Amino acid sequence: MTATLPRAGAVPVASVKRRGRAPGLLAVLPLLVFTAIAFGLPALAMLNGAFTVKDQATGAASYTAQNMTASLQGPYLIALLGSVKLSAVSAGIATVLGLLLAQAVVTSRFRALREAVLTASGVLANFGGVPLAFAFVATLGNSGVLTQHLGLKDKGWDLYGFSGLTLVYLYFLIPLMVLTITPALEGLRVQWREAAQNNGASQAQYWRHVALPVLTPSLLGGFVLLFGSAFAAYATAAAMVGSSVPLVTLQIADALSGNVLVGQENVALALSLDMVLVAGLVMAVYLPLQRRSARWLA
Known part of the structure; x- marks a missing residue:
């Protein structure tokens, strides 16, 4: 050798x-x-x-879990659970409606309609904050145009509650879902539909046994993305409902400004850390789903 x-x-x-x-x-x-x-x-x-607590008398700081414990008790815990509930409900509704709208756009024969919907979705998905709150207050508030014209107040409609805030969140969550799920719908092979039809499958059977199983990672990933977007929203809720709906973002703002108790700034940081942990769990679910979806639709 x-x-x-x-x-x-x-x-x-x-x-x-x-x-x-x-x-x-x-x-x-x-x-x-x-x-x-x-x-x-x-x-x-x-x-x-x-994890820092400052003595108001001496100004000495010490490390403790007191702030984290306080952030998971009383009104802070109620606000955290309220944000999770609002985000989950609005994200679930937006996932279903966004899927239906995106499917209608993808299967449309009019290219101009598809481009118009996608362009509008890109704009509306980033439309939020005080302008969005003002638009809904002027339209569906207690003295809003549609509220007075349709007599919604006499029928029990309240924009400044949980259901009203959910409706407002849907305004930007549904367009975001359209942008998220459209590439996955376009990735469905025409051959899959033709093969299902050749084997005698109906439209409902094709969606149940072929399309939805393939789209499930993308749908779950879209739901997680919408959940994170709704969970972190602040300005719209602050401008529209104030403290009538308990949300963790509003509690953080109150703690930082001292509206509730003086010297609770570190509790606000603990609440922020709770949000980061929830967002981390959301991303831990979202990223594997996205990789699996990309592998199926590649």
Whole structure:
């Protein structure tokens, strides 16, 4: 057995790979620095404050789990559960309605209609905050145009409750679901539908046994995305319902501003940490679903 000697001037493969990695690391370094400053430092400050209690008399700070315990009790726990309930209900309704609307757009023969709906969805999915609250108050509030014209107040309609806030959230969640699920619907193979029809399957059987099982990861991923978007929303609820609907984002704002109790800023940080943990669980579910969906529809 003869050993093969390297040729003169030949560069080892490992050395070439290391040289190729260096420019890539340098190129991504600004992004890593920006991420560390913009997200890492606030996260560390929030984590530190969530476990810090300051003595109002002496100003001495000590580490304890008192803030985290308080954030999971009383009105704070009610607000956290209220946000979870509102997000789950609005995300579930938006998932179903968004799927139906996206399917109608994908199967439409009019390309202009499809482009118009997708463009409008892109705009409406980012329309929120105080302008959205004002639009609904002027339309469906106690003195709103439709409320007075249709006599909704006499029928028990209340925009400033849980159901009204859910309706407002649907305004931007349904367009977001349309944008999310449309690529998955377009990924359904025409051959699958034809094969189901050739085997005598009806339209309902095709959706039950073929389309929906394939779309399930995308639907669950879309639901999780909508849940996270509704869970983090603040300005719309603050401008429209105030404290009439208990939400964790409103409790954080009250704690930071001292509207309820003075010196509860660190409790607000603990509530923020609770939200981060919920969002982390949401992303832990969302990312695997997205990878599985991409594998099916590739």
